[in-house]
Amino acid sequence: MEKIVLPEIENFHQLDVYIQNGGYEAAKSAFTQTTDQIIDTVKKSGLRGRGGAAFSAGLKWSFMPKNNDKPKYLCVNGDESEPGSFKDRQILERNPHQLIEGAIIACYAIGAKSAYIYVRGEYHKWIKLLQKALDDAYDKGFVGEKMKETFATDFFCNIYIHKGAGAYICGEESSLMNSIEGQRGYPRVKPPFPAQNGLWGNPTTINNVETITNIPPIIKKGWEWFSAIGEPKHPGTILFGVSGHVNNPGVFELPSGTLLTEIIYKYAGGVIGDKKIKCVIPGGSSMPPLRGDQLEGVKMDAESLKAVGSAIGTGGIMVMDEDTDLVRVLARIAKFYYHESCGQCTPCREGTGWMLKILNRLVRGEGTSKDLDLLVTIAKNIEGNTICALGDAAAWPVKFMIERFREEFEAIVKDEVSLEPKNKVHSMRHTANPIAPVQV
Amino acid sequence: MEFKFSEENLQKIEQILKKYPTKQAAVMPVLYIAQEQHGWISNEVMVETASILEMNEEDVFGVVTFYTMYHKKEMGKYHIQVCTNVSCMLRGGYQIYDAVKEKLGLDNGDVSNDKKFSLEEVECMGSCGTAPMIAVNEDYFENLDKEKALQILDSLN
Numbered sequence A: 001m002e003k004i005v006l007p008e009i010e011n012f013h014q015l016d017v018y019i020q021n022g023g024y025e026a027a028k029s030a031f032t033q034t035t036d037q038i039i040d041t042v043k044k045s046g047l048r049g050r051g052g053a054a055f056s057a058g059l060k061w062s063f064m065p066k067n068n069d070k071p072k073y074l075c076v077n078g079d080e081s082e083p084g085s086f087k088d089r090q091i092l093e094r095n096p097h098q099l100i101e102g103a104i105i106a107c108y109a110i111g112a113k114s115a116y117i118y119v120r121g122e123y124h125k126w127i128k129l130l131q132k133a134l135d136d137a138y139d140k141g142f143v144g145e146k147m148k149e150t151f152a153t154d155f156f157c158n159i160y161i162h163k164g165a166g167a168y169i170c171g172e173e174s175s176l177m178n179s180i181e182g183q184r185g186y187p188r189v190k191p192p193f194p195a196q197n198g199l200w201g202n203p204t205t206i207n208n209v210e211t212i213t214n215i216p217p218i219i220k221k222g223w224e225w226f227s228a229i230g231e232p233k234h235p236g237t238i239l240f241g242v243s244g245h246v247n248n249p250g251v252f253e254l255p256s257g258t259l260l261t262e263i264i265y266k267y268a269g270g271v272i273g274d275k276k277i278k279c280v281i282p283g284g285s286s287m288p289p290l291r292g293d294q295l296e297g298v299k300m301d302a303e304s305l306k307a308v309g310s311a312i313g314t315g316g317i318m319v320m321d322e323d324t325d326l327v328r329v330l331a332r333i334a335k336f337y338y339h340e341s342c343g344q345c346t347p348c349r350e351g352t353g354w355m356l357k358i359l360n361r362l363v364r365g366e367g368t369s370k371d372l373d374l375l376v377t378i379a380k381n382i383e384g385n386t387i388c389a390l391g392d393a394a395a396w397p398v399k400f401m402i403e404r405f406r407e408e409f410e411a412i413v414k415d416e417v418s419l420e421p422k423n424k425v426h427s428m429r430h431t432a433n434p435i436a437p438v439q440v
Numbered sequence B: 001m002e003f004k005f006s007e008e009n010l011q012k013i014e015q016i017l018k019k020y021p022t023k024q025a026a027v028m029p030v031l032y033i034a035q036e037q038h039g040w041i042s043n044e045v046m047v048e049t050a051s052i053l054e055m056n057e058e059d060v061f062g063v064v065t066f067y068t069m070y071h072k073k074e075m076g077k078y079h080i081q082v083c084t085n086v087s088c089m090l091r092g093g094y095q096i097y098d099a100v101k102e103k104l105g106l107d108n109g110d111v112s113n114d115k116k117f118s119l120e121e122v123e124c125m126g127s128c129g130t131a132p133m134i135a136v137n138e139d140y141f142e143n144l145d146k147e148k149a150l151q152i153l154d155s156l157n
Helices: A015-020 A025-030 A035-045 A057-062 A088-094 A096-110 A124-139 A147-151 A173-180 A209-213 A215-221 A223-227 A260-267 A302-307 A326-340 A346-363 A369-382 A390-404 A406-410 A428-432 B007-017 B024-038 B043-053 B057-066 B093-104 B146-154
Strands: A073-078 A114-119 A158-163 A204-208 A237-244 A250-255 A277-281 A316-321 B078-083 B117-122 B134-136 B139-141
Touching: A015 A096, A015 A124, A025 A096, A025 A215, A035 A057, A035 A096, A035 A215, A035 A223, A057 A096, A057 A204, A073 A096, A073 A173, A073 A209, A088 A096, A088 A124, A088 A209, A096 A114, A096 A124, A096 A158, A096 A204, A096 A209, A096 A215, A114 A124, A114 A173, A124 A158, A124 B139, A158 B024, A173 A204, A204 A209, A209 A215, A215 A223, A237 A260, A250 A260, A260 A277, A260 A316, A277 A326, A326 A346, A326 A390, A326 A406, A346 A369, A346 A390, A369 A390, A369 A406, A390 A406, B007 B024, B024 B043, B024 B057, B043 B057, B078 B093, B093 B117, B093 B146, B134 B146, B139 B146
Parallel strands: A073 A114, A073 A204, A114 A158, A237 A316, B078 B117
Antiparallel strands: A237 A250, A277 A316, B078 B134, B134 B139
């Protein structure tokens, strides 16, 4: 199987090795085409965003206004903070020049003079590696004003790295832009969408690191080649990051539509101790979990996962064996979203805290069966009621975990609501059971 | 205590400002430089940053308090970060966290009296495939177990 994003070539991260293997030729060829031709090629290739939403990359580019004097921007999203996702770091380490080349082509296609690659702050090491690659590319005249000579074109662009500082929410595109602007990373209300009103109020496109890294091969080999790989509706390869209870965790680049069971058993070496699988989260912690008995025949692409009630997300596959305490796992996931909620929208700010409190109560063995319904009610009241998708991301694991593993949760809860004196104060439990008599 | 950027760092800031069309956009990288120089982000650091970037002080404060990687107090020489998120948790992240807590006698966010260690329970660091992990300042240590994690602590002087 051909690797598109992470070729197995020694020292591919070094500029000379990259050039020896045809590096920066895609950019050269891009500058002989019109921007419409490039956008059309990317559209026809069927490339879909690898950051979670799986939106058509070419279509996104085509939203950028054409006859507009405002400066335009490209943001490359390498915030990679979704628990279970660790693929972009592989690209930064092993293939930074293809990312840079992809960013150059994207800038040309959308007419951007500046690109910001936003990398999460914890990736100190990988930021240094990317900076080294970027400095080399500048030195050789592949980026910056010298591009004009190198590629014999009128166009040039600059690429900068912006280092995050430990906020999951900055992976959300509008929050990422606020962060680059030097503000708190609060998501913005949409519309207006970034293509109209993005960085500093100017037209902006935001693409994931993996998406952009796919661009040079598409330009070089054509959309027909790319669209024939994997599932027709979600073509190309995907970086699957497998973690949890497997013998050989890691990132595997495989065609979209590869069977989930094949990824787990063939590539990730199967489950530790040959245990059964209780639960798999297929796309990073925000995505609805699947039961162990649901996995047979599930293909890993956006459409197939949607059909079984989950989503591709970032392709971070978390495997949990039969002995896993899912109540604790869910409580940990809830803790994450409580910590990362930016606090702008009430349902998410308050709801994530309530869900965490209740789940911790369950973990302590003090939960009641009504708590389970209460959790689902809270989750449903967050979902769809927030500015950004973090609300949904916090709600889905709770809603679907309880729905799909209800017996696990029922096994540890008590049936009756305790009306001991501690219940007299106004608390959430009152809200849940408004008819409970309060004895004075 | 007054805070001023060193000459060298002022030059770095000059370079950073060239990357952005507004001065405010440089606030995150400038705060990183300040943190490197001063160790943490004090009120004085925020005042000086605001003055250099022509920002409101409260906006700088807003940024500092939003992002977890800016330290709002003096941290230890070795800032120990232990990931306990799901992928690490499934492979023993909490055993490591509990062992580190016990060994250092610190709780989440604490700094030791001699200022040698500080401890933070962190969210996913992107080491899921090499879990569990700890980070010491900027360096990742991966594929750990309890013993290896404690050995790393022992090796820090």
